[in-house]
Amino acid sequence: MTKAEIVEQIYERVGFSKKESADLVEKVFDIIKDTLRDGEKVKISGFGNFVVREKNARKGRNPQTGEEIVLEARRVLTFKPSLVLKNLLNEGSAGDAFDDDSDDEADDE
């Protein structure tokens, strides 16, 4: 699935014009991106949480040459799928029998 197909779904299910649908989808992802750029997490209940994490500098190795290198401190984006989404992917199997922690915690910020 690509952005174009998501736009198609908006067009079909919601009834906006294709141009309007494309514009809306673009805006939604732009807002999510800007929020993450500012270091703020984005929590989509029923889907998952996008969280920016600080990584400390550490020593690494170039796997090809074996040479030691320093990996600078950096900020990375992680995605933690919601329990709801994980269970949906395992419907029909024993997917909901798992212990999981609170990724669907309260929605307030």
Added chain:
Amino acid sequence: MTKSGLIEKVAEKTPHISKKDTEVVVNTIFDAMTDALRRGERIEIRGFGSFQVKVREARDGRNPKTGEMVNIPAKRTPFFKVGKELKEMVDGAPPSAASKEELSA
């Protein structure tokens, strides 16, 4: 920011669309993505990242409290790989074309 915060922001930027419709749009986006993942389909959002369902094989585990052996069945898990543009945005690096050789998602 939560989903309702996101809806709010989108509504601010699209004054010609009702907030109710904005809410439907945001929900439809994540519903469509969820449906795709349920079908086992990969999702690729340019400039954002990609989602993929991976299968974790069944394995034998142990209940850490009792030490008892338990069978952990196979399960499907969604994975997200951040796209190049967003990766650089988050890290505060200027979005340069040649600085990182990694494939964009």
